[in-house]
Amino acid sequence: MRHLLLSALAALTLTLGSCEKEPLCGCMPPPRPAITAAALTQASTWYLSEYTAAGQITRDYSIKDRFALRFAPDGSYRRILLSDDSETAGTWKLNNPDNRMLILTDHKGDPQEFVVQDATNETLFLYRPAKTGSPDAYLFKTVR
Numbered sequence: 220m221r222h223l224l225l226s227a228l229a230a231l232t233l234t235l236g237s238c239e240k241e242p243l244c245g246c247m248p249p250p251r252p253a254i255t256a257a258a259l260t261q262a263s264t265w266y267l268s269e270y271t272a273a274g275q276i277t278r279d280y281s282i283k284d285r286f287a288l289r290f291a292p293d294g295s296y297r298r299i300l301l302s303d304d305s306e307t308a309g310t311w312k313l314n315n316p317d318n319r320m321l322i323l324t325d326h327k328g329d330p331q332e333f334v335v336q337d338a339t340n341e342t343l344f345l346y347r348p349a350k351t352g353s354p355d356a357y358l359f360k361t362v363r
Contacts, residue, residue, distance in 0.1 A: 254318040258338035259290040259311070265343050265359035266301070272355045288359065296323065301363075321345065333357070 266287045270277045279285075289297040296311045307326050313335070314320040321333045333345040336356075343359040 251317060251319075253316075254313055254321075254335045254338055256290075256292060256313065258335075259313075259321075259343070260292050261340065262343075262361045264289050264299075265361065266363045267357060268360040269358035270356070272349065272353075274353055287363075298325075 264287050267282060267285050268279055270282050277283075285301045287299045287301060289299070290311055291297075294310050294312060296309055298307045298309070299305070309323055309325040311321060311323050314322060319335045321335050322330050323333065324330045331347070333347045336344040336346055338344070341361050344356070345359070346354045346356040349355045
C-alpha cells in the first residue's frame with residue numbers, strides 16, 4: 220500500500236510539474252489578451268510611480284523629472300512634467316498582433332517604442348530594452 224501511494228504521488232508530481240518544461244511537453248501558456256486603446260484612455264492621467272533602470276528602482280517623488288501621461292482616444296497624448304506642470308504633446312499608437320507595442324511619437328517627431336506588459340484600471344506597466352542591456356521599466360498609477 221505504501222509503495223502504491225508513493226508511486227501515485229510521484230506520478231502526480233510529474234504530471235503537475237510537466238508544463239513548467241514547455242519545450243519538452245508542448246504545453247502552451249494561455250495567450251495574453253490584446254491591449255486595447257480603451258486600456259490606455261480609461262484613466263484621465265497615468266502618474267509615473269516607479270522607474271527601474273540598470274536594476275535600480277526609484278519610486279514616486281524620488282524620480283527625477285517625474286511625469287504623467289494622458290492618452291486621448293484620437294491618438295494624441297500629453298506628457299506632463301510634474302515639477303512645473305509643463306506639457307508636451309505627441310501621438311500614440313498600438314502595434315503588433317496583440318497591440319502590446321506602444322509607439323509614442325513626441326512633438327519633434329521622435330518615436331519611442333515601449334512594450335505594454337500590463338494595463339488595468341489602476342496600473343499601466345511599460346518596459347523597453349535599454350542600451351545597457353537590462354530593460355527600463357515604468358509603472359504608472361492613476362493616483363499621484
